[in-house]
Amino acid sequence: AQSVTQLGSHVSVSEGALVLLRCNYSSSVPPYLFWYVQYPNQGLQLLLKYTTGATLVKGINGFEAEFKKSETSFHLTKPSAHMSDAAEYFCAVSLNTGGFKTIFGAGTRLFVKA
Amino acid sequence: NAGVTQTPKFRVLKTGQSMTLLCAQDMNHEYMYWYRQDPGMGLRLIHYSVGEGTTAKGEVPDGYNVSRLKKQNFLLGLESAAPSQTSVYFCASSPSGTDYNEQFFGPGTRLTVL
Numbered sequence: 001a002q003s004v005t006q007l008g009s010h011v012s013v014s015e016g017a018l019v020l021l022r023c024n025y026s027s028s029v030p031p032y033l034f035w036y037v038q039y040p041n042q043g044l045q046l047l048l049k050y051t052t053g054a055t056l057v058k059g060i061n062g063f064e065a066e067f068k069k070s071e072t073s074f075h076l077t078k079p080s081a082h083m084s085d086a087a088e089y090f091c092a093v094s095l096n097t098g099g100f101k102t103i104f105g106a107g108t109r110l111f112v113k114a
Numbered sequence: 115n116a117g118v119t120q121t122p123k124f125r126v127l128k129t130g131q132s133m134t135l136l137c138a139q140d141m142n143h144e145y146m147y148w149y150r151q152d153p154g155m156g157l158r159l160i161h162y163s164v165g166e167g168t169t170a171k172g173e174v175p176d177g178y179n180v181s182r183l184k185k186q187n188f189l190l191g192l193e194s195a196a197p198s199q200t201s202v203y204f205c206a207s208s209p210s211g212t213d214y215n216e217q218f219f220g221p222g223t224r225l226t227v228l
Contacts, residue, residue, distance in 0.1 A: 009154060034216065043118070043204055043219030044157075090156060102217070104156040 006105035023091030118220035137205030
């Protein structure tokens with residue numbers, strides 16, 4: 001069965017430090033992978049996505065993620081955290097079957113300390 | 115473009131009351147979705163629609179009904195609200211059901227059932 005696991009419901013970093021948010025998935029077929037960001041009292045917006053091709057994907061606001069098939073992972077990183085990055089981040093996976101199923105992870109709330 | 119809008123933003127109901135949440139999108143998207151977001155559980159799909167006049171059940175459909183009479187609108191109804199339906203509800207839309215398409219989210223409706 002398809003599933004998404006985000007390790008750590010809360011992550012705290014200092015401003016300027018590396019951001020690493022972990023996402024692992026399980027899927028019996030090649031997945032499409034997404035990261036969404038949710039700022040307080042707002043809806044989700046797409047940060048980046050992997051469909052096919054290059055496994056290192058760059059998104060908005062300096063974030064990037066790498067699809068590692070052998071590790072079934074799609075971790076999100078940013079070299080230097082900014083206060084404005086404080087938000088909740090959701091990893092999501094869709095099956096490459098032409099079907100209609102996107103599964104969201106439980107979310108990781110990122111805190112950025114001054 | 116306004117994107118995806120939701121009405122109302124907040125609502126408090128008593129157990130047994132009914133209400134309808136309205137979602138509207140101006141992007142001419144075929145697909146629309148209703149999710150609920152609960153702490154630690156990510157987003158769970160309630161119902162979705164692949165086009166005007168069609169609806170289908172998602173992961174947690176019980177206690178909810180939907181209608182898609184017009185392409186741009188997707189209504190979510192609660193016939194007899196229960197405290198377990200206290201949640202934040204998000205509407206989303208996408209150009210099609212192709213799995214690599216991102217979903218565009220509304221700002222959410224915060225519903226409390228007493």
